[in-house]
Amino acid sequence: MSEDILLIVIKVAVLIVILLTVVAYTVYVERRIMARMQSRIGPNRVGPFGLLQPLADILKLIFKEDLTPAGADKVTYFLAPALAAITGLAAFAVIPFGNTIDLFGIKVNLFIADINVGLLYLFAMSSLAVYGIVLAGWSSNNKYSLLGGVRSSAQMISYELPLGLALVSVVLAAGSLSLGDIVKAQANLWFIVQQPLSFVIYFICAIAETNRAPFDLPEAETELIAGYHTEYSSLKWALFFLAEYMAVITVSATAVTIFFGGWQGPFLPGWLWFVIKLSGFIFFFTWMRATLPRLRFDQLMRLGWKVLLPLAALNLVVIAGLVAAMGG
Amino acid sequence: MTASTRHPADTIPTPPGVTLEPGPDDKLILSMGPHHPSTHGVLRLILELDGEIVVHATPDIGFLHTGIEKTAEGLTYQQVITVTDRMDYLAPLSNNLGYALAVEKLLGVEAPPRAQVIRVILAELQRVSSHLVWLGTQGMDLGAISVFLYALREREKLLDIFELCSGARMMASYFWVGGLLRDVPPQFEGAVRKILADFPARFDEYERMLTHNPIFLERTQGLGILSKEEAISLGVGGAILRGSGVDWDLRRDMPYSGYEQYAFDVPLGARGDVYERYLLRVREMRQSLRIVKQALDRLPEGPVRISDRKIMPPPRAELATSMEALIHHFKLFTEGFKPPPGEAYQGIESPKGEFGVMVVSDGTAKPVRAHFRGPSFVNLQSLAQMVRGRYIADVVACIASIDIVLGEVDR
Amino acid sequence: MSVVTALRETFGEAIGLDLEFRGQLIVWIEQPAQIAAVCSFLRDDPRFQYRYLSDLSAIDRLTMEQESLPTGHDPAEMTGARRFVVNYQLLSMTHKQRLWLKVGLGAEAPSLPSVTPVWTTADFLEREVYDLMGIAFEGHPDLRRILLPDDWAGHPLRKDYPPAYEEVQFSHNFERIEKQRKYARR
Numbered sequence: 001m002s003e004d005i006l007l008i009v010i011k012v013a014v015l016i017v018i019l020l021t022v023v024a025y026t027v028y029v030e031r032r033i034m035a036r037m038q039s040r041i042g043p044n045r046v047g048p049f050g051l052l053q054p055l056a057d058i059l060k061l062i063f064k065e066d067l068t069p070a071g072a073d074k075v076t077y078f079l080a081p082a083l084a085a086i087t088g089l090a091a092f093a094v095i096p097f098g099n100t101i102d103l104f105g106i107k108v109n110l111f112i113a114d115i116n117v118g119l120l121y122l123f124a125m126s127s128l129a130v131y132g133i134v135l136a137g138w139s140s141n142n143k144y145s146l147l148g149g150v151r152s153s154a155q156m157i158s159y160e161l162p163l164g165l166a167l168v169s170v171v172l173a174a175g176s177l178s179l180g181d182i183v184k185a186q187a188n189l190w191f192i193v194q195q196p197l198s199f200v201i202y203f204i205c206a207i208a209e210t211n212r213a214p215f216d217l218p219e220a221e222t223e224l225i226a227g228y229h230t231e232y233s234s235l236k237w238a239l240f241f242l243a244e245y246m247a248v249i250t251v252s253a254t255a256v257t258i259f260f261g262g263w264q265g266p267f268l269p270g271w272l273w274f275v276i277k278l279s280g281f282i283f284f285f286t287w288m289r290a291t292l293p294r295l296r297f298d299q300l301m302r303l304g305w306k307v308l309l310p311l312a313a314l315n316l317v318v319i320a321g322l323v324a325a326m327g328g
Numbered sequence: 329m330t331a332s333t334r335h336p337a338d339t340i341p342t343p344p345g346v347t348l349e350p351g352p353d354d355k356l357i358l359s360m361g362p363h364h365p366s367t368h369g370v371l372r373l374i375l376e377l378d379g380e381i382v383v384h385a386t387p388d389i390g391f392l393h394t395g396i397e398k399t400a401e402g403l404t405y406q407q408v409i410t411v412t413d414r415m416d417y418l419a420p421l422s423n424n425l426g427y428a429l430a431v432e433k434l435l436g437v438e439a440p441p442r443a444q445v446i447r448v449i450l451a452e453l454q455r456v457s458s459h460l461v462w463l464g465t466q467g468m469d470l471g472a473i474s475v476f477l478y479a480l481r482e483r484e485k486l487l488d489i490f491e492l493c494s495g496a497r498m499m500a501s502y503f504w505v506g507g508l509l510r511d512v513p514p515q516f517e518g519a520v521r522k523i524l525a526d527f528p529a530r531f532d533e534y535e536r537m538l539t540h541n542p543i544f545l546e547r548t549q550g551l552g553i554l555s556k557e558e559a560i561s562l563g564v565g566g567a568i569l570r571g572s573g574v575d576w577d578l579r580r581d582m583p584y585s586g587y588e589q590y591a592f593d594v595p596l597g598a599r600g601d602v603y604e605r606y607l608l609r610v611r612e613m614r615q616s617l618r619i620v621k622q623a624l625d626r627l628p629e630g631p632v633r634i635s636d637r638k639i640m641p642p643p644r645a646e647l648a649t650s651m652e653a654l655i656h657h658f659k660l661f662t663e664g665f666k667p668p669p670g671e672a673y674q675g676i677e678s679p680k681g682e683f684g685v686m687v688v689s690d691g692t693a694k695p696v697r698a699h700f701r702g703p704s705f706v707n708l709q710s711l712a713q714m715v716r717g718r719y720i721a722d723v724v725a726c727i728a729s730i731d732i733v734l735g736e737v738d739r
Numbered sequence: 740m741s742v743v744t745a746l747r748e749t750f751g752e753a754i755g756l757d758l759e760f761r762g763q764l765i766v767w768i769e770q771p772a773q774i775a776a777v778c779s780f781l782r783d784d785p786r787f788q789y790r791y792l793s794d795l796s797a798i799d800r801l802t803m804e805q806e807s808l809p810t811g812h813d814p815a816e817m818t819g820a821r822r823f824v825v826n827y828q829l830l831s832m833t834h835k836q837r838l839w840l841k842v843g844l845g846a847e848a849p850s851l852p853s854v855t856p857v858w859t860t861a862d863f864l865e866r867e868v869y870d871l872m873g874i875a876f877e878g879h880p881d882l883r884r885i886l887l888p889d890d891w892a893g894h895p896l897r898k899d900y901p902p903a904y905e906e907v908q909f910s911h912n913f914e915r916i917e918k919q920r921k922y923a924r925r
Contacts, residue, residue, distance in 0.1 A: 223721050293541065293543045294470055294472075296547055433762075436761060563860025564860075574832070582835055662909075670761070673793075673826075686828075692912075693911070709860060709863050
């Protein structure tokens with residue numbers, strides 16, 4: 001038993017290190033790709049091809065002065081970035097990023113916990129993340145932050161619903177809430193082929209969930225300076241940054257797990273397939289950011305409530321009907 | 329709220345009658361600017377918000393006031409050219425042109441034909457370059473960041489041309505009273521022809537990114553509408569005026585600098601919204617290239633400075649041999665020329681609207697009064713009208729569509 | 740009928756000298772109180788349709804060389820009764836014509852009616868003139884400083900408001916600077 005716990009602790013530690021590195025290099029890759037798309041060069045000075053740039057950025061952030069605005073609600077102001085980052089990291093615990101592998105004679109499952117309500121847990125974590133943002137906006141004592149926080153909470157709540165409905169239709173087809181089971185259910189046919197509409201709805205909502213372009217309203221720098229993190233600096237700001245990119249990776253990983261067969265794929269090892277699929281998503285996020293203008297707040301709400309939600313509900317009914325008809 | 333808990337921006341004194349404390353009906357008062365990423369400089373707006381909806385917007389300007397008109401009173405007529413550069417710093421050559429034409433009107437002289445054609449070429453390229461910055465910032469303010477970088481990439485090419493001619497990329501001071509600083513170098517024609525060949529495809533590229541983009545349409549259509557009557561009464565100019573359906577372009581209707589010799593269309597809109605202004609400016613850029621092409625094809629040979637030695641200094645080479653030339657040179661650069669007493673107003677179609685210059689002379693070497701009517705300054709007045717009842721995000725889109733340059737607003 | 744004739748017919752005594760200089764039609768309005776009425780007439784009269792106000796500015800004639808004045812500037816009134824001149828640049832888009840109206844104002848508390856009811860654009864322009872030249876516009880909805888801070892003292896474009904530096908005196912500008920010297924800051 002203690003061996004199991006030790007294994008889990010090691011896995012958690014390793015995963016966190018990997019994730020933080022992945023986040024840092026996601027930023028690097030994003031900057032390089034964006035630069036290519038915008039006929040720029042991007043970071044290429046620190047280390048070969050600028051590969052040490054993320055490290056330099058982190059060091060810079062550590063040494064920056066940590067400011068707390070006068071009149072800020074100090075405790076909340078301090079807790080908000082931690083809350084955002086922790087939920088972002090914790091969500092990854094249930095995502096299977098590879099098949100079981102043999103390591104030094106021990107069978108290691110490449111996920112932290114395959115809990116039977118994995119999907120629900122994922123939801124819970126992404127819903128909690130909004131608190132980090134709202135509290136940051138509230139406690140900063142800045143009107144821009146407040147507006148950013150309000151926008152963000154409205155946006156996340158509105159998009160949680162269609163997102164959930166889109167995933168429930170997958171759950172119906174797979175017959176399980178466990179992410180491991182959902183992956184296994186796609187051994188023959190990915191759910192993207194089976195339920196393309198669910199995927200489209202999920203993906204649009206996921207972009208909105210993560211506050212990325214074209215739905216990056218809460219931190220729209222041309223309107224609200226930097227939205228909820230206007231007043232944050234140094235490591236606290238870095239935590240928000242981490243949370244945002246963690247969220248991107250999490251929703252991408254979820255999309256891979258639920259619609260693209262997870263770690264499954266021919267020839268290559270499972271974890272490599274997972275990484276390849278994930279990279280595809282991250283590239284897509286970057287591509288959109290470089291291309292699309294931003295929606296307005298009311299337009300975003302309209303899209304969520306008047307288009308996506310009814311569509312998701314309809315989709316669910318149809319899928320449920322099909323599942324029942326096929327003798328599920 | 330005690331003083332210590334206020335946001336730093338709130339400590340800037342507000343104009344009388346405007347307060348940053350919540351009003352009796354609990355409206356949120358937001359001080360947007362003077363350091364805000366999308367107020368295009370140091371514009372400050374005091375927004376009265378109901379949620380995210382703007383109830384009232386009060387522009388607060390003057391943060392970049394440098395007293396250009398007072399400065400001009402202490403400079404000779406030729407020296408004033410350099411301060412005109414610093415008003416609309418995105419279109420310094422247009423400012424040069426307006427001022428040079430006004431003083432030439434006062435003097436009763438006209439620049440030589442070659443100088444006039446070069447002025448037209450450069451003024452039109454300047455219009456393209458100014459519109460490119462507008463296009464980029466309009467895109468960026470709506471979140472389409474790539475357009476900004478593309479537009480500035482192209483603008484660099486235009487700045488290279490200005491550098492080729494004048495030695496300066498932005499503050500060119502190239503159009504002098506009575507002609508040009510110097511003739512264009514031999515590479516000029518090739519460089520401009522290259523731009524004429526390259527740019528239309530680039531404009532297509534921007535249009536592909538924005539013109540039919542559903543998000544862009546959603547964000548800009550039906551926003552910031554000015555009716556024809558409002559536009560005229562507000563005195564707005566350029567694409568804002570024409571976007572509202574007023575068919576007016578000084579280049580065509582009250583031609584100066586030989587614009588009557590060129591064939592070009594004046595794009596006209598009807599809806600008067602932000603999207604219409606976008607379409608018009610993109611079409612204007614294409615028309616400008618059309619003018620440049622015609623001008624380049626007919627570029628005459630000849631001097632670029634008038635021969636009147638009382639106004640324009642003699643060529644450098646003459647100074648070594650002619651006593652008279654030396655005296656003229658010395659007098660012009662120590663004292664300057666003296667226009668006859670009188671006053672002149674000249675309006676030109678700058679990229680942003682009517683750029684007007686009024687010069688008053690009492691017969692001395694310095695203007696008694698030089699007044700500049702900046703189109704941005706006048707156009708800015710329309711903002712309050714455009715954004716009433718709209719969202720904060722719309723404020724940003726409207727500011728961008730007015731295309732203000734704070735150097736010119738504050739002067 | 741020319742615009743000047745029509746103006747004289749309608750406003751009589753209020754219309755002063757008219758002249759043409761370098762192709763610009765300049766009309767002096769003798770009674771400042773009439774300016775809003777004149778502008779509104781010019782805007783609405785179907786014969787002229789000066790519907791667009793291009794520019795509104797002011798001149799301070801305090802130090803102008805008296806012997807060499809632009810036509811229409813009366814030397815006797817330079818510093819006293821008509822020290823300031825307010826200029827209105829009207830534009831008729833229908834006839835593609837400009838009209839330059841000029842109003843002379845006295846040195847003491849100069850003021851004249853606002854044309855904001857005629858053209859909305861006069862709002863900022865009048866505030867600018869008020870701010871920099873110290874001319875008040877009666878009936879302006881929001882007459883306060885626009886470019887300078889609200890607690891600024893003086894009106895910088897006035898000739899008795901000295902620049903922050905003193906010009907070097909040469910023989911060619913000796914007299915002008917001598918004349919300005921008394922306004923220099925001590």
